[in-house]
Amino acid sequence: MTVTQNQQRDPEMQATLWRTLTDQAETLATTSPALGPYIRSSVLQREGFADCLAHVLGSALVHAAPPEVDLAPELLKLYAHNPGVVDAAAEDLVKLDAVNPACPDLLTGLLSFRGFQALQVYRLAHAMWQSGEKQFGALVQNWGALKYAIDIHPGARIGRRVFIDHGIGLVVGETSVIEDDVNIWHGVTLGSTLTESGDRHPKIRRGATICAGATILGNIEVGEFALVAADTVVLKNVPARTVVVGVPGRLAGPVPGRLDAIDEAVKRLATTA
Structure with missing residues (x-):
């Protein structure tokens, strides 16, 4: 059985992905000036793929989670302690771009495709669940369900390169x-x-x-x-x-x-x- 979200992979794959994402972000910020501030805040001002993903997911859940909860820093801490989860997210994103003709590029998949984002919320909630923070994990997953209309229990086990299309x-x-x-x-x-x-x-x-x-x-x-x-x-x-x-x-x-x-x-x- 191959359920391997926490198994860390070659870090060069993630570094290559991040270079591609920043290249695409720079191009989009130039060709679509209206998106420039959003692209700079979400991608170009981030320190790497994990920081970017934590920011994107934290921003996506801002209206689902209580206003007192600042999720992005907590998600980034989780990524720091669970590098295999970041690698799994990178592989999910690469697969999404490879198999889905409706996805223009990696950057668009990262920023807006609900199946990918909901899967990453699950991965974070699962890491919390596995570490004993079951209440926090269940809350994060339920906030994700409110946002995406996709409900994956944090106790479920999900491997890598999983493609959720539409997902609603x-x-x-x-x-x-x-x-x-x-x-x-x-x-x-x-x-x-x-x-x-x-x-x-x-x-x-x-x-x-x-x-x-x-x-x-x-x-x-x-x-x-x-x-x-x-x-x-x-x-x-x-x-x-x-x-x-x-x-x-x-x-x-x-x-x-x-x-x-x-x-x-x-x-x-x-x-x-």
Whole structure:
């Protein structure tokens, strides 16, 4: 199982990403003067990717969190103590830019794409949860849910290079596992059947794709590189590289080759990493 948000990676990858982001920010500030003050404050005046990300998320949550809570400094402290979380965020952003044709560039993904931002709020809340600050983690996650309409329990375990497209209405339960390279669309529920206690939520294995509106319930497994079709209700294990469709879900054969666009993007990322 590959759930590795806290495993630190080559720091050069993050440094390269930061150089690209600042180059894009300088260009945007020049070509769109109306955005200049915002771009300078959010990116060009920041000391690095972690400082920038803490500022972006803190600013995004400013109207969801109580006014007495200054989140950005707290988030930056968390990043300092959890460098692997920053690396995971960098990999999420690079994947978003690689696989989503609706994302103009890395900078736009960082500053405005809700799926990416909500995932980073989860990563911070999860770090709090794991360190024993469960109340703070739950508050941060709920403030994120108010902002993004994406609710990921801080106890869930999520790997790297996870792509959440749109994301509105996504719900991920406490004991869910989402491994590396998973792709999830909006309106997805990873929930319980209410007939299990303890470990009661789905396990989404590496490279699986969960399409819009799918509901996956119980402590079951969606295998590696499987595909859950839109609006499908899954109540049983799904084998690797298999499509499941319908209500209730039924197996419909192997994953079609037309989804190779995502696979090829992942291969390019692995080659250039």
